[in-house]
Amino acid sequence: MFYHSYCGAVVGIDAHVIHVEVDVCDGLPMFSLVGLLSSETREAKDRVRISMRNSGYKIPVKHITVNLSPADIRKEGTSFDLSIAMALLAAFGYVPQDCLEKTIFIGELSLDGSVKGVNGVLPIVCMAKEKNFEYCIVSCENAEEAAIVQGIQIIKVSNLKEVVEYFSGTLVLKPYKSIACEDKNSQREELDFSEVSGQETMKRALEIAVSGMHNVLMIGPPGAGKTMLAQRIPTIMPELTFEESLEISKIYSIAGLLDENESIITRRPFRNLHHSITSTSLIGGGYMAKPGEISMADGGVLFLDELPEFNRNTIEMLRQPLEEHKITISRLHGSYTYPAKFMLIAAMNPCKCGYYPDRNRCRCSENQIQNYLSKISMPILDRIDLCAEAKEMKYNDLVTERKGESSYNIRERVKKARKIQLERYSMEGIRYNGELSAKQVERYCYLGEAEKKIMEEVFEKMELTARSYHRILKVARTIADLDEKDNITSAHIMEALCFRGLDKKYWGDGICR
Amino acid sequence: MSLEQKELEYWVATIPVIGPAKIRSLLNYFENENNIYNAKIDELLQVEGINQKIADYIINTKKEEKIKKGYKELINKKVTLITINDKQYPEKLRNIHKNPYGLFYRGNLPREDKVSIAIVGARNCSNYGKEMAYWFGRALSEAGIQIISGMAIGVDGYAHKGAINGKTNTFAVLGNGIDICYPRENFDLYMKIQQNGGIISEYGPGVPGRAFQFPMRNRIISGLSDGVLVVEAREKSGSLITADLALEQGKEVFAIPGRIEDKLSEGCLNLIKQGGEVVSKPEDILENFHINSIKEWNKLKKNNIFLDSAEKIVYASLSLVPKHVDDIIADTNLLISQVLSILLKMELDGFIKQTAPGYYVQSFCELMKS
Numbered sequence: 064m065f066y067h068s069y070c071g072a073v074v075g076i077d078a079h080v081i082h083v084e085v086d087v088c089d090g091l092p093m094f095s096l097v098g099l100l101s102s103e104t105r106e107a108k109d110r111v112r113i114s115m116r117n118s119g120y121k122i123p124v125k126h127i128t129v130n131l132s133p134a135d136i137r138k139e140g141t142s143f144d145l146s147i148a149m150a151l152l153a154a155f156g157y158v159p160q161d162c163l164e165k166t167i168f169i170g171e172l173s174l175d176g177s178v179k180g181v182n183g184v185l186p187i188v189c190m191a192k193e194k195n196f197e198y199c200i201v202s203c204e205n206a207e208e209a210a211i212v213q214g215i216q217i218i219k220v221s222n223l224k225e226v227v228e229y230f231s232g233t234l235v236l237k238p239y240k241s242i243a244c245e246d247k248n249s250q251r252e253e254l255d256f257s258e259v260s261g262q263e264t265m266k267r268a269l270e271i272a273v274s275g276m277h278n279v280l281m282i283g284p285p286g287a288g289k290t291m292l293a294q295r296i297p298t299i300m301p302e303l304t305f306e307e308s309l310e311i312s313k314i315y316s317i318a319g320l321l322d323e324n325e326s327i328i329t330r331r332p333f334r335n336l337h338h339s340i341t342s343t344s345l346i347g348g349g350y351m352a353k354p355g356e357i358s359m360a361d362g363g364v365l366f367l368d369e370l371p372e373f374n375r376n377t378i379e380m381l382r383q384p385l386e387e388h389k390i391t392i393s394r395l396h397g398s399y400t401y402p403a404k405f406m407l408i409a410a411m412n413p414c415k416c417g418y419y420p421d422r423n424r425c426r427c428s429e430n431q432i433q434n435y436l437s438k439i440s441m442p443i444l445d446r447i448d449l450c451a452e453a454k455e456m457k458y459n460d461l462v463t464e465r466k467g468e469s470s471y472n473i474r475e476r477v478k479k480a481r482k483i484q485l486e487r488y489s490m491e492g493i494r495y496n497g498e499l500s501a502k503q504v505e506r507y508c509y510l511g512e513a514e515k516k517i518m519e520e521v522f523e524k525m526e527l528t529a530r531s532y533h534r535i536l537k538v539a540r541t542i543a544d545l546d547e548k549d550n551i552t553s554a555h556i557m558e559a560l561c562f563r564g565l566d567k568k569y570w571g572d573g574i575c576r
Numbered sequence: 577m578s579l580e581q582k583e584l585e586y587w588v589a590t591i592p593v594i595g596p597a598k599i600r601s602l603l604n605y606f607e608n609e610n611n612i613y614n615a616k617i618d619e620l621l622q623v624e625g626i627n628q629k630i631a632d633y634i635i636n637t638k639k640e641e642k643i644k645k646g647y648k649e650l651i652n653k654k655v656t657l658i659t660i661n662d663k664q665y666p667e668k669l670r671n672i673h674k675n676p677y678g679l680f681y682r683g684n685l686p687r688e689d690k691v692s693i694a695i696v697g698a699r700n701c702s703n704y705g706k707e708m709a710y711w712f713g714r715a716l717s718e719a720g721i722q723i724i725s726g727m728a729i730g731v732d733g734y735a736h737k738g739a740i741n742g743k744t745n746t747f748a749v750l751g752n753g754i755d756i757c758y759p760r761e762n763f764d765l766y767m768k769i770q771q772n773g774g775i776i777s778e779y780g781p782g783v784p785g786r787a788f789q790f791p792m793r794n795r796i797i798s799g800l801s802d803g804v805l806v807v808e809a810r811e812k813s814g815s816l817i818t819a820d821l822a823l824e825q826g827k828e829v830f831a832i833p834g835r836i837e838d839k840l841s842e843g844c845l846n847l848i849k850q851g852g853e854v855v856s857k858p859e860d861i862l863e864n865f866h867i868n869s870i871k872e873w874n875k876l877k878k879n880n881i882f883l884d885s886a887e888k889i890v891y892a893s894l895s896l897v898p899k900h901v902d903d904i905i906a907d908t909n910l911l912i913s914q915v916l917s918i919l920l921k922m923e924l925d926g927f928i929k930q931t932a933p934g935y936y937v938q939s940f941c942e943l944m945k946s
Binding site for chain 1: 699759837924932933
């Protein structure tokens with residue numbers, strides 16, 4: 064006798080169909096579970112057996128073998144419980160096998176027979192829809208999350224008995240429909256750029272950065288509003304498309320951060336990291352590979368406050384993800400790829416006490432300042448295109464009548480600039496100016512004679528490096544896009560130069576050489 | 577084999593435990609270096625201030641070969657040693673309290689027939705301090721005044737830097753061994769001063785910089801000079817020690833005033849209150865020494881008049897105090913992008929500079945790029 068049901072396993076942010084096969088035959092009574100299982104999955108054996116008995120289904124004294132196929136994918140987690148139970152119930156004749164053909168089961172069983180929620184439902188449901196499954200049985204906790212996916216019927220169940228009754232036709236369950244998420248979201252308080260007074264140059268730098276997806280370093284004294292500004296960056300980014308939203312939600316689903324109140328991520332993530340973060344939690348990984356902060360910031364902002372305080376090795380880990388916009392974690396049991404299309408925003412004080420160049424308050428010696436700055440890794444600085452300085456807030460700035468621009472206005476400009484870029488790079492496989500390679504810079508950041516002359520002069524006088532030269536051109540390109548100009552003019556270059564990255568040479572000019 | 581006079585002097589000057597006062601008493605007692613060298617321990621103990629420990633130490637350093645070798649190395653390193661026995665010993669130093677027995681130097685010693693001014697100030701100086709130190713260093717040097725300072729970071733360094741770009745020699749008095757460049761960041765300056773003046777120290781080769789030696793060298797800085805100019809000093813500052821010593825030695829003390837609220841100017845303002853002379857331009861010092869003014873060079877800093885109107889507005893909003901871009905934008909009412917490109921253009925042309933990213937100042941005198 065051979066019976067089967069379907070389930071899904073998450074690998075990276077995608078899922079695979081898992082085929083649960085059950086064979087019941089005469090022989091020594093036993094219950095064995097095979098198919099490259101992790102220990103918590105192997106424990107399903109006991110959970111399934113007892114919850115079935117407590118729901119009133121008898122397990123005959125037979126030789127029972129359950130195989131989760133394909134057997135070469137490692138199965139982790141507890142989401143297989145329900146499908147194992149269903150295959151067994153089919154084998155014992157409680158439900159007809161035909162009902163299980165077009166259905167995918169996701170859920171953990173409790174000893175009393177109730178079905179509990181699990182992480183990573185969204186990727187499995189997406190996969191199920193692609194593979195043309197018609198029904199998806201999930202727990203109450205996961206229903207809202209699963210219902211995001213259109214084109215598949217989501218059946219919400221609370222215990223094993225309900226499932227059996229549903230399939231034997233004695234209980235009618237209507238497919239679950241998602242409560243409109245937008246309503247819930249709009250109730251939350253919106254952040255807005257206009258709430259930050261002053262800091263005009265910083266705002267301008269952020270607008271440019273968001274338009275071209277450049278990474279930014281903010282330097283400024285404590286309390287200048289660096290964090291406040293960073294928190295508001297997602298509000299000037301274009302709204303998420305459904306595909307983006309789904310991708311981000313999948314990551315959050317795997318990480319177990321979706322709940323009934325927030326079943327789909329509709330706003331761009333803002334991840335504010337503490338400097339004690341370890342490389343595993345930043346990049347992802349661990350015994351059971353999980354997405355790290357860089358993946359959680361996918362499509363949004365990864366904010367590193369107090370950059371010099373971060374462990375240097377941890378920060379170095381950002382190098383490849385910053386270039387490749389994804390991260391592949393290779394572990395013993397397989398390698399997992401997570402997206403990491405984030406925008407890096409770093410903030411730091413100019414010196415240890417934070418008040419340089421206000422010499423009335425800052426008594427750091429030039430040496431101390433240099434030491435503080437040298438804590439930041441050069442390779443990371445090389446990947447930061449813009450650098451802007453926040454000024455200390457004076458009372459007058461706080462009570463000023465002049466209100467800042469609203470996020471909406473800035474966002475409209477950003478959208479326009481991004482659209483220009485998307486059109487221009489449609490053949491290149493990149494999206495924004497920030498992703499231009501050196502070769503592409505030459506092609507797309509074309510300079511006229513006058514502009515070339517300026518760059519030449521600047522290159523000599525400011526002792527630029529090849530890399531910083533390219534950075535400036537990329538930023539100038541974005542400024543030109545914001546200006547809706549086809550060519551980069553000298554004014555664009557000049558502005559880009561004012562935001563040039565942190566070049567240690569220019570810091571303080573202090574040490575007498 | 578016996579030691580020559582110079583080698584004996586080298587020996588006396590490099591005994592670590594005895595300072596100028598004890599050397600003086602030893603010389604008073606024994607009359608010359610040779611007698612000190614040949615003295616028995618009992619005789620040494622007769623001298624005032626010499627106890628058993630010091631006497632033992634002196635006896636222990638009497639190693640002829642080592643002394644000969646040390647002196648030879650000194651010559652090889654192009655270091656000259658002069659002592660109070662030499663005619664070349666600066667007359668100005670002979671009269672000060674606890675004058676050093678010997679001076680090691682590389683390059684030259686200050687010329688006695690020229691006026692010397694010491695420029696001292698805070699290490700963590702502001703941009704204003706840097707500009708002033710450079711300006712006065714340069715202007716006084718152009719007018720033929722020798723600039724003496726301590727080659728420290730900050731004001732000292734900028735004064736030397738200005739002086740090197742001027743016409744007259746500059747001299748650095750170190751608080752550590754003559755062959756050690758401290759602070760290391762000033763290595764370039766250390767080499768340049770040797771060519772444009774000299775490096776002076778009362779400490780022999782290899783003596784590390786110890787905290788108490790730096791106030792000690794200040795007496796030589798003030799002693800070698802005819803006046804001391806304090807550029808920027810906090811309320812309690814090493815520069816004020818130099819100023820006090822200068823007053824004791826009967827030298828002029830000049831101070832550059834700052835703003836009342838600036839902590840870095842408190843020391844200078846206190847000096848002025850106590851009767852220090854206020855200086856607002858290099859000519860003020862020159863008049864004091866009856867030296868003709870330096871109009872020729874001063875002209876240099878005034879030909880910056882090729883700015884268009886927006887540039888003039890931006891330039892006018894700047895001063896010597898670093899100003900943030902946001903404030904410039906607020907004061908000038910120009911567009912951000914316009915202000916940024918103007919700032920960059922003027923920075924390239926040398927009219928203004930960035931002291932820290934985002935903070936701009938007017939470029940006071942010729943750029944300190946060199």
